[in-house]
Amino acid sequence: MRLLRDDALDSANARLGTRFWIFPQPPFIPGYEEPDRVWLSIPRDEIGEGPSDPTMYVVDPLADKEPYGFNQLPPFGGAKRAPPRPGPDRHFDNLRPDSRAFLDVHAYACVRFVLDIWQSYLGHPIRWFFRQTFPRLEIVAFVNWDNAHAGYGFLELGCSDIEGVRRPYALNFDTIAHEIGHTILLSEAGIPTAPSRDSDFFPFSEAFSDVVSLISFLHFDSAIDRLLRRTRGNLLLYNELNRFAETSPETQIRLATNFRRMSETSREVHDRALPFIGAIFDTIVELYHRELVARDCADTRLLDFDIRDLELDDFDRFRQMTAGAFQVKPMIFRLALTAARDAVGQALAGALQVLDPNTLRLDQAANAIISAAGGATADVLEANFAWREIMTRR
Ligand SMILES: [Zn+2]
Structure with missing residues (x-):
């Protein structure tokens, strides 16, 4: 044969x-x-x-x-x-x-x-x-x-x-x-061999893993396409990104689109991870918005909003602004999102090797990520980590 x-x-x-x-x-x-x-x-x-x-x-x-x-x-x-x-x-x-x-x-x-x-x-x-x-x-x-x-x-x-x-x-x-x-x-x-009493290694590990899932999901062309089409380029409508451990609403405990601050969390690792995940997610969305503004796809006044404070009217206004631009130049939106995704992904990866798993605290992790980012990404990360009470402004 x-x-x-x-x-x-x-x-x-x-x-x-x-x-x-x-x-x-x-x-x-x-x-x-x-x-x-x-x-x-x-x-x-x-x-x-x-x-x-x-x-x-x-x-x-x-x-x-x-x-x-x-x-x-x-x-x-x-x-x-x-x-x-x-x-x-x-x-x-x-x-x-x-x-x-x-x-x-x-x-x-x-x-x-x-x-x-x-x-x-x-x-x-x-x-x-x-x-x-x-x-x-x-x-x-x-x-x-x-x-x-x-x-x-x-x-x-x-x-x-x-x-x-x-x-x-x-x-x-x-x-x-x-x-x-x-x-x-x-x-x-590395593996934590003798974690200190106040080590945040395990909450950080949960946060990091959810972010790995989120950023990796954003590497599917079809996922970005669906997400942008469904939201007409307005990522303030989060739904799609928000589905991490997709099993059922009852067991979906990992949420990127939460507004939690550190003072509102318990010591339970998944709970304590939430502000960190939220800060990363908000950073991606904010960098995306900035890129849209820089490329003339969204009104510059958008940068004056805190996305966590947006009222329904603001949502509608932004929706109208971006929907028109999205219709004409969808590729720019795609570029803006992949750029935001990669700026944050790169910063996270760049921080990993300087972390000490035994003594790691969330503010140290945040600082390491900011240092690895640099430029505008660092500024946005810092503002979001500070809002979440993970660190004080440097
Ligand atoms: Zn886990």
């Missing part, structure tokens, strides 16, 4: 990357029923069945598996489902999104997509914090468990169960991006 000759792998084309499908939001969210076809940077000749590559691999247990914990760590040694294989062209966009094997491929693609983004911001490959024990990350695509967690050597994905409707987290980009956010922080800043 003559095997299909893969021309692409014989040529430089194999280095161009690999195609996958990703749902930017879980497919049960209206408007997101169809996945996006994305190119990931990893060359086709570096990905094997599973998928697997030199830094990570997916396993899909055949029977129910106990979640990993203190006593149980990778590698998974039980019986596994057959690993998905790429198509004859060696791309992984060959599987039907409703097939069981798609879960494995989708989970892998989400992790790689997030890594591509954050490695770009960092300027270097992320080296796992557990690399001395496990050279590769194990992604468990499905466990019968209502949770998802990343830990020492693994990312494990269960399924939400809301009134009997089970939805695998392997299809939930937000959840995966959030968990990989934790892994990125530990890999770049």
